[in-house]
Amino acid sequence: MSSSTVAKEVKLPVKAFGWAARKASGVLSPFTFNRRATGEDDVTMKVLYCGICPFDLHSIKHSDSSEYPLVPGHEIVGEVTEVGDWVRKFKVGDKVGVGCMIGPLHSCSDSDKGCKMEPAMKCCLQNIIKTYYHGAPSLTYGGGLSDIMVVKERFVVRFPDNLPPDAGAPLLCAGITVYSSMQFYGLNKPHIHLGVVLGGFNGHLSHLAVRFAKAFGVKKVTVISSSPAMENEAIQRLGADSFLVLGPNNQDEQMQAARGTMDGIIHTLPAVSSLHQDHVLPFLTGLLKSHGKMVQVGEPSNPKDLPHFDLFMEKTHLLGGSSATKRMKKTQKMIDFAAEHNITADVEVIRMDYVNTAMRRLDRADVKYCFVVDVANTLTSSTAGVPKLEIMKWNAVAHWAWDMYDDTCAICRFPIMDLCIECKAAELAISSVTTTRRECQVVWGVCNHAFHLHCVSEWVRDQRICPVDGKDWQPHEPVH
Numbered sequence: 001m002s003s004s005t006v007a008k009e010v011k012l013p014v015k016a017f018g019w020a021a022r023k024a025s026g027v028l029s030p031f032t033f034n035r036r037a038t039g040e041d042d043v044t045m046k047v048l049y050c051g052i053c054p055f056d057l058h059s060i061k062h063s064d065s066s067e068y069p070l071v072p073g074h075e076i077v078g079e080v081t082e083v084g085d086w087v088r089k090f091k092v093g094d095k096v097g098v099g100c101m102i103g104p105l106h107s108c109s110d111s112d113k114g115c116k117m118e119p120a121m122k123c124c125l126q127n128i129i130k131t132y133y134h135g136a137p138s139l140t141y142g143g144g145l146s147d148i149m150v151v152k153e154r155f156v157v158r159f160p161d162n163l164p165p166d167a168g169a170p171l172l173c174a175g176i177t178v179y180s181s182m183q184f185y186g187l188n189k190p191h192i193h194l195g196v197v198l199g200g201f202n203g204h205l206s207h208l209a210v211r212f213a214k215a216f217g218v219k220k221v222t223v224i225s226s227s228p229a230m231e232n233e234a235i236q237r238l239g240a241d242s243f244l245v246l247g248p249n250n251q252d253e254q255m256q257a258a259r260g261t262m263d264g265i266i267h268t269l270p271a272v273s274s275l276h277q278d279h280v281l282p283f284l285t286g287l288l289k290s291h292g293k294m295v296q297v298g299e300p301s302n303p304k305d306l307p308h309f310d311l312f313m314e315k316t317h318l319l320g321g322s323s324a325t326k327r328m329k330k331t332q333k334m335i336d337f338a339a340e341h342n343i344t345a346d347v348e349v350i351r352m353d354y355v356n357t358a359m360r361r362l363d364r365a366d367v368k369y370c371f372v373v374d375v376a377n378t379l380t381s382s383t384a385g386v387p388k389l390e391i392m393k394w395n396a397v398a399h400w401a402w403d404m405y406d407d408t409c410a411i412c413r414f415p416i417m418d419l420c421i422e423c424k425a426a427e428l429a430i431s432s433v434t435t436t437r438r439e440c441q442v443v444w445g446v447c448n449h450a451f452h453l454h455c456v457s458e459w460v461r462d463q464r465i466c467p468v469d470g471k472d473w474q475p476h477e478p479v480h
Helices: 003-009 054-062 118-126 165-172 174-184 203-216 228-237 253-258 281-286 308-313 328-340 352-363 421-430 433-439 453-462
Strands: 014-021 028-035 042-052 075-083 095-098 101-104 128-130 134-136 148-152 193-197 220-225 242-245 262-267 288-296 317-320 347-350 370-374 442-444 450-452
Touching: 014 148, 028 148, 028 352, 042 095, 042 165, 042 352, 054 352, 075 148, 075 165, 095 165, 165 174, 165 203, 165 328, 165 347, 165 370, 174 203, 174 262, 174 328, 193 203, 203 220, 203 262, 220 228, 228 242, 242 253, 281 288, 347 352, 352 370, 421 453, 442 453, 450 453
Parallel strands: 101 148, 193 220, 193 262, 220 242, 262 288, 288 317, 347 370
Antiparallel strands: 014 028, 042 075, 042 148, 042 370, 075 095, 101 128, 442 450
């Protein structure tokens, strides 16, 4: 069944409100849209918190495949408000989570049992509906930066009561990514030595990888970073056993002693990171034992930078992260495991109206470690109080004026800041602008009525009253 066929069958009668990017600039703003009504196997939820992932930034700003308007957000924690007649696992009031997908694009004959064969698995993975999927103009699903979500029951996970909804939200993407990769490649065994590359842009992956590794009972966890300042953070806060500085100078004793000691490395850095720019990927592979595994869970590196010779000679394996974000049973197991071992993300909780600033900070890796939006308490269906424009910079301009009622001289009817009629005539006759302007002064009285000095001087020779209000004329000192 094609996406266009699905679009014809699905009605979108439910009003929803969120923040959306309207174009590739990536700027988010208040947006009203529609969601489908709760179906027989649907769960409708009120969104409480939604994490911001680097992929959200990529989707709203850098992706050629994005369609606008786009409501991002795929690390969603909420409360069930309605369930369909066929739903059995959830009830109204339950706390639930939703990750990067919300339903199947079409049914699979093996979907209820789960895919057993690789071709079937590939079929299912290629035909899921992403959380902010655009299948056709009339079939638009917004992500978690909105007030409500409607999700197929299969793609909802139960959120344990002891797991904080704000600090637990990033587990639905970053958490399952590292958890699944460590399990899939056997990097969760008690006897191994595991390295975790700590990075800024993908710091949400690395710090969760350390915490999961310690919860698995891994014998030794070494954090690898290009910043020596991160050592105390890695050991004291994240619980790592050791710390290794990796950078341009990779020949010190600590680095040499670490070579060939690690069974695996969780590599979270994107290809644009400083580590790749310094061409130190070969040094990372050098830390692995023979047949060691380096799992890339960040954005994959450029193949031309891969140390093919080292991989061949040292018999190490460079692997891609496991796609467990598509396997809901494993996601539920991960959430339960995290709740049991008190594993949460380090988060900076923000308001919805701060989301554009957060995206810019995320783009320059200025976050430690995850942004999470407090959707329930800061998203309002009214745009009142929401600025239409976000002021990035302003320049102050001063404007001064005389403290007076009139801008023209009531006697000669010329502008008060211009020459009086006498001076203007002199200017035409003498062509001496400087001298004439210096002599044409302005004077005003206590009544705040202003006149050219030449004009009012002639006036008061005959009568000592203000030409405007007829009151006694009392001048202030004349000014230039």
